[in-house]
Amino acid sequence: MYALLKYGFLNSKGVTDVLCEACDQLGWAKPTKIQIEAIPLALQGRDIIGLAETGSGKTGAFALPILNALLETPQRLFALVLTPTRELAFQISEQFEALGSSIGVQCAVIVGGIDSMSQSLALAKKPHIVIATPGRLIDHLENTKGFNLRALKYLVMDEADRILNMDFETEVQKLQRAALKNPVKCAVSSKYQTVEKLQQYYLFIPSKFKDTYLVYILNELAGNSFMIFCSTCNNTQRTALLLRNLGFTAIPLHGQMSQSKRLGSLNKFKAKARSILLATDVASRGLDIPHVDVVVNFDIPTHSKDYIHRVGRTARAGRSGKAITFVTQYDVELFQRIEHLIGKKLPVFPTQDEEVMMLTERVNEAQRFARMELREHGEKKKRKREDAGDDDDAEGAMGVRNKVAGGKMKKRKGR
Numbered sequence: 001m002y003a004l005l006k007y008g009f010l011n012s013k014g015v016t017d018v019l020c021e022a023c024d025q026l027g028w029a030k031p032t033k034i035q036i037e038a039i040p041l042a043l044q045g046r047d048i049i050g051l052a053e054t055g056s057g058k059t060g061a062f063a064l065p066i067l068n069a070l071l072e073t074p075q076r077l078f079a080l081v082l083t084p085t086r087e088l089a090f091q092i093s094e095q096f097e098a099l100g101s102s103i104g105v106q107c108a109v110i111v112g113g114i115d116s117m118s119q120s121l122a123l124a125k126k127p128h129i130v131i132a133t134p135g136r137l138i139d140h141l142e143n144t145k146g147f148n149l150r151a152l153k154y155l156v157m158d159e160a161d162r163i164l165n166m167d168f169e170t171e172v173q174k175l176q177r178a179a180l181k182n183p184v185k186c187a188v189s190s191k192y193q194t195v196e197k198l199q200q201y202y203l204f205i206p207s208k209f210k211d212t213y214l215v216y217i218l219n220e221l222a223g224n225s226f227m228i229f230c231s232t233c234n235n236t237q238r239t240a241l242l243l244r245n246l247g248f249t250a251i252p253l254h255g256q257m258s259q260s261k262r263l264g265s266l267n268k269f270k271a272k273a274r275s276i277l278l279a280t281d282v283a284s285r286g287l288d289i290p291h292v293d294v295v296v297n298f299d300i301p302t303h304s305k306d307y308i309h310r311v312g313r314t315a316r317a318g319r320s321g322k323a324i325t326f327v328t329q330y331d332v333e334l335f336q337r338i339e340h341l342i343g344k345k346l347p348v349f350p351t352q353d354e355e356v357m358m359l360t361e362r363v364n365e366a367q368r369f370a371r372m373e374l375r376e377h378g379e380k381k382k383r384k385r386e387d388a389g390d391d392d393d394a395e396g397a398m399g400v401r402n403k404v405a406g407g408k409m410k411k412r413k414g415r
C-alpha cells in the first residue's frame with residue numbers, strides 16, 4: 001500500500017490519502033526505493049539530488065511531494081520541471097495529471113517545435129505545474145508578457161546531467177545556484193548501473209553486415225517490441241525505410257522530423273500499432289514505454305553513459321528485457337569503455353552465421369530501395385520544406401517499397 005509513505009516514516013508527515021489512492025489506482029502497490037528515500041525528505045522541504053537506476057520511479061519521487069505540497073498550499077505557477085527532450089516533457093505532464101487528477105491539477109507543456117502562441121495562452125491561465133524544455137521556456141520568459149517564475153516553489157531538473165550539458169548551461173546553472181540549498185543526495189544505486197532483470201549481449205560483426213544481422217535478430221526475436229538506436233537522423237531514417245521494405249512495422253523518431261510527426265511515431269509505437277521504433281538518442285532518456293522487450297544498439301553509443309540510458313528503455317519497473325549492442329571493427333574501444341563503465345563483461349548474442357548470410361541478397365535489394373527512397377525524400381523535402389503533409393515518418397514512401405517482393409521476411413532455413 002502506498003499509505004506506507006504515510007505511516008512508514010517516523011519523521012515524516014507522509015503523502016496525503018488522496019494521492020495514496022491515486023497511486024493505488026495506477027497499480028503502484030508500494031513505493032520504489034528512490035521514492036522511499038526521497039519523498040519524506042522532499043516533504044520536509046529539503047533540496048534533493050536524486051540518483052537511481054532507469055525505470056525505478058524517479059518521476060513519482062518528485063511528482064508526489066510536489067502535488068502534496070500543492071494541496072497544502074494551493075498556488076498557481078507552483079512548480080517547474082525542466083527536461084532535456086520534448087517527448088519526455090509530455091510524458092511527465094501525463095504522470096502529474098494521472099497522479100493529480102482528483103485534485104484538479106493543471107499542467108502546461110512548454111516545448112520547442114510546436115506553436116508558441118497556444119503555449120502563451122496556456123501560460124496566461126497560470127497552470128500549477130509547468131513542464132518545459134529549456135530553450136522554449138527561455139523564449140517565453142523573454143517574450144511572453146506577464147509570464148514569470150517569481151512565485152515558483154519547486155524546481156525539478158529531470159535528467160539534470162543532460163540538461164546541464166546543453167547549450168543552455170549558463171541559464172540553467174543560474175537557476176540551479178538560485179535553487180539548491182544544502183541539498184541531500186538520495187542515491188539508491190551505485191553511480192552507473194544497469195538493472196538486474198536486463199539481459200545484455202553484444203554482437204561482434206563486420207560493419208558491412210550490420211543490416212543483415214539486424215534483420216536476422218528481428219526475425220529471431222519476432223513477436224517482441226523493439227527500440228533500435230542509431231547514431232544519426234539519417235541512419236535512423238534509412239534503417240526504418242530498409243526495414244519497412246522488408247515488411248517490418250518500423251517507424252522512426254529523430255530530430256529532423258517535425259514535432260507532430262515525432263509524437264505521431266511515438267504514439268503509434270506506444271499503442272503497439274508498430275513493433276519497431278528506430279530512434280536517435282533523442283529517445284534514450286526517460287521515455288517510459290513498459291512493453292519494450294528488446295533494445296538494439298545498432299550504432300554503438302559514443303558516450304558510454306548513453307548506453308545505460310538507452311538500454312534502460314527496457315526492463316523497467318521490475319520487468320525483464322534484453323539489450324543487444326552491435327560492435328564492429330571500428331567500435332571495439334567504445335565497447336570496452338561501456339563494459340568498464342557498467343563494470344561487467346557482456347556475453348555474445350548467439351547467432352547462426354550461415355542463416356544470417358542467407359538473408360544477404362534480400363537485404364541488399366532492400367538497401368538499394370531504401371537509398372532511392374531516401375534520395376527521393378530529400379528532394380521532396382527540399383521542394384516543400386514546410387509542407388505539413390511531408391512523409392518524414394517513412395510511411396509515405398510506399399511507391400518504391402511496393403516493388404520489393406514479399407511481405408515480412410521469413411527465415412529461409414535449409415537453403
Ligand SMILES: Nc1ncnc2c1ncn2[C@@H]1O[C@H](COP(=O)(O)OP(=O)(O)OP(=O)(O)O)[C@@H](O)[C@H]1O
Nearest residue numbers: 028030031032054055056057058059060286288317
Ligand atoms: N511505486 C511504484 N510501483 C510500481 N510502478 C511504479 C511505481 N512508481 C513508478 N512506477 C512506474 O514505473 C515506471 C518507470 O518510472 P519512471 O519513468 O519514473 O522511471 P525513471 O526512474 O524516471 O526512469 P529513467 O531513468 O529511465 O528516466 C513507470 O511506468 C511508472 O508508472
